[in-house]
Amino acid sequence: MTTTRELLTTHPRETAFDASVLATSIDVLNDCAQSCTACADACLGEQDVSMLVRCIRLCLDCADVCAATGRVLGRQTEMAVGVVRPVLEACLEACAACAEECERHAEHHEHCRVCAEECRRCEQACEQALAAIAA
Amino acid sequence: MTTTRELLTTHPRETAFDASVLATSIDVLNDCAQSCTACADACLGEQDVSMLVRCIRLCLDCADVCAATGRVLGRQTEMAVGVVRPVLEACLEACAACAEECERHAEHHEHCRVCAEECRRCEQACEQALAAIAA
Amino acid sequence: MTTTRELLTTHPRETAFDASVLATSIDVLNDCAQSCTACADACLGEQDVSMLVRCIRLCLDCADVCAATGRVLGRQTEMAVGVVRPVLEACLEACAACAEECERHAEHHEHCRVCAEECRRCEQACEQALAAIAA
Amino acid sequence: MTTTRELLTTHPRETAFDASVLATSIDVLNDCAQSCTACADACLGEQDVSMLVRCIRLCLDCADVCAATGRVLGRQTEMAVGVVRPVLEACLEACAACAEECERHAEHHEHCRVCAEECRRCEQACEQALAAIAA
Numbered sequence: 001m002t003t004t005r006e007l008l009t010t011h012p013r014e015t016a017f018d019a020s021v022l023a024t025s026i027d028v029l030n031d032c033a034q035s036c037t038a039c040a041d042a043c044l045g046e047q048d049v050s051m052l053v054r055c056i057r058l059c060l061d062c063a064d065v066c067a068a069t070g071r072v073l074g075r076q077t078e079m080a081v082g083v084v085r086p087v088l089e090a091c092l093e094a095c096a097a098c099a100e101e102c103e104r105h106a107e108h109h110e111h112c113r114v115c116a117e118e119c120r121r122c123e124q125a126c127e128q129a130l131a132a133i134a135a
Numbered sequence: 136m137t138t139t140r141e142l143l144t145t146h147p148r149e150t151a152f153d154a155s156v157l158a159t160s161i162d163v164l165n166d167c168a169q170s171c172t173a174c175a176d177a178c179l180g181e182q183d184v185s186m187l188v189r190c191i192r193l194c195l196d197c198a199d200v201c202a203a204t205g206r207v208l209g210r211q212t213e214m215a216v217g218v219v220r221p222v223l224e225a226c227l228e229a230c231a232a233c234a235e236e237c238e239r240h241a242e243h244h245e246h247c248r249v250c251a252e253e254c255r256r257c258e259q260a261c262e263q264a265l266a267a268i269a270a
Numbered sequence: 271m272t273t274t275r276e277l278l279t280t281h282p283r284e285t286a287f288d289a290s291v292l293a294t295s296i297d298v299l300n301d302c303a304q305s306c307t308a309c310a311d312a313c314l315g316e317q318d319v320s321m322l323v324r325c326i327r328l329c330l331d332c333a334d335v336c337a338a339t340g341r342v343l344g345r346q347t348e349m350a351v352g353v354v355r356p357v358l359e360a361c362l363e364a365c366a367a368c369a370e371e372c373e374r375h376a377e378h379h380e381h382c383r384v385c386a387e388e389c390r391r392c393e394q395a396c397e398q399a400l401a402a403i404a405a
Numbered sequence: 406m407t408t409t410r411e412l413l414t415t416h417p418r419e420t421a422f423d424a425s426v427l428a429t430s431i432d433v434l435n436d437c438a439q440s441c442t443a444c445a446d447a448c449l450g451e452q453d454v455s456m457l458v459r460c461i462r463l464c465l466d467c468a469d470v471c472a473a474t475g476r477v478l479g480r481q482t483e484m485a486v487g488v489v490r491p492v493l494e495a496c497l498e499a500c501a502a503c504a505e506e507c508e509r510h511a512e513h514h515e516h517c518r519v520c521a522e523e524c525r526r527c528e529q530a531c532e533q534a535l536a537a538i539a540a
Contacts, residue, residue, distance in 0.1 A: 007308040010380035013315040038277040045283040045347035054213040068203035077315035078189040090221035110280035142443040145515035173412040180482035212450035245415035324483040338473035348459040356495035
């Protein structure tokens with residue numbers, strides 16, 4: 001059991017939706033935030049940095065949006081679906097845009113390949129969380 | 136001229152939309168993030184904290200979403216409208232939900248009154264930025 | 271191999287210190303940020319929230335400081351030891367203070383016990399990163 | 406009266422030190438976080454981006470550390486001096502390092518000149534807050 005799952009289990013209130021989907025989503029969001037921070041930084045360290053400007057920008061955006069989404073989804077007390085839903089929708093778009101750009105550089109830069117995969121995983125996690133909320 | 140405006144003026148690339156609307160939006164987003172952090176903390180310090188649980192939660196969400204939105208909107212290089220738009224829409228909802236809750240406590244707690252006003256201002260700033268992007 | 275480790279391995283520049291210690295530190299910092307966000311929220315959801323005010327506050331601080339520290343340590347390009355060192359020192363203190371407070375509530379609240387352990391782990395990770403930088 | 410000052414005035418608990426110094430420090434920290442985000446982005450948009458890699462990195466660090474410090478200092482309930490002090494010390498170093506690097510590019514890039522000034526202002530604000538805490 002991950003720490004995220006353990007903390008959900010010990011929470012005094014009921015989770016808004018399935019705790020297993022929720023725990024996975026939170027973990028994937030945090031992992032994606034970290035990957036995007038690392039990929040933006042790796043791009044910045046490349047000799048062809050001028051070719052990676054859009055990639056850096058979208059990674060920085062994605063890191064900020066995933067981090068905020070992870071926090072919002074990480075709170076169970078008095079969760080407001082009217083806030084969580086559009087936040088997840090925005091995060092899904094940030095991940096999709098970042099994945100698409102990273103995929104363009106995946107052949108030349110391994111960190112972009114790894115980050116693109118992480119962003120696609122997070123895009124799916126947002127979709128699953130949205131489906132769980134709607135259920 | 137505020138520092139935000141000055142930094143937009145000295146940016147090497149063209150802003151995605153009207154620099155004056157943009158600068159105001161960024162400043163209001165950052166101010167609202169700060170107000171929500173302060174109001175959550177003031178609520179936490181009140182004797183009737185148990186009545187303010189939902190207010191604290193929504194202030195924490197709003198602070199996180201406004202801070203991320205301020206960063207995304209604060210970047211002009213390779214701005215992706217497909218990301219900025221849903222981020223602003225999510226922020227608008229976070230501000231509206233937080234304002235509504237803070238307004239309920241505005242009579243008893245001055246910090247809630249101030250924070251509600253700041254959230255309404257930010258809600259409008261998000262609307263104006265969305266309108267400017269669509270134009 | 272975790273994603274954090276994989277991204278360090280594919281980074282174009284050499285890491286400032288041992289990549290294995292570095293990857294562990296980054297992961298523990300991010301886990302601790304998440305735990306503190308979750309514990310603050312769980313405390314907020316408890317019936318005896320008024321007894322947990324200090325715990326919530328220190329968890330919020332610790333979450334913010336760990337998140338910032340994880341980002342600073344997560345960047346390898348042009349790392350400035352003069353910045354990373356005091357940031358790690360501040361994070362160590364934030365974790366120690368949060369752990370101490372969570373430990374006081376560990377008997378009554380499982381989430382405080384889990385969060386205290388995570389904070390102690392992070393305190394050690396900061397110490398190890400500081401030792402690795404000094405080496 | 407700024408919103409930050411107004412929210413401090415309406416806080417239920419006494420501030421740890423002089424409210425006027427505190428309000429200024431919080432505002433300057435938030436302004437500096439915003440300036441560093443904007444300067445990193447402006448540098449990224451420059452044609453000579455490869456000359457600005459260190460500047461971007463230190464701006465990203467400074468933005469993250471200032472944002473976290475602004476939040477920690479923005480909370481008055483149960484403030485822990487043992488946490489706030491090292492956080493301010495770390496922030497002071499992040500601002501000094503960023504200012505020094507931005508100053509190197511101030512002649513060629515106006516955004517670096519503006520950002521350097523903001524970082525120096527924030528360095529001083531951290532010093533003043535530290536002095537106020539010690540008093």
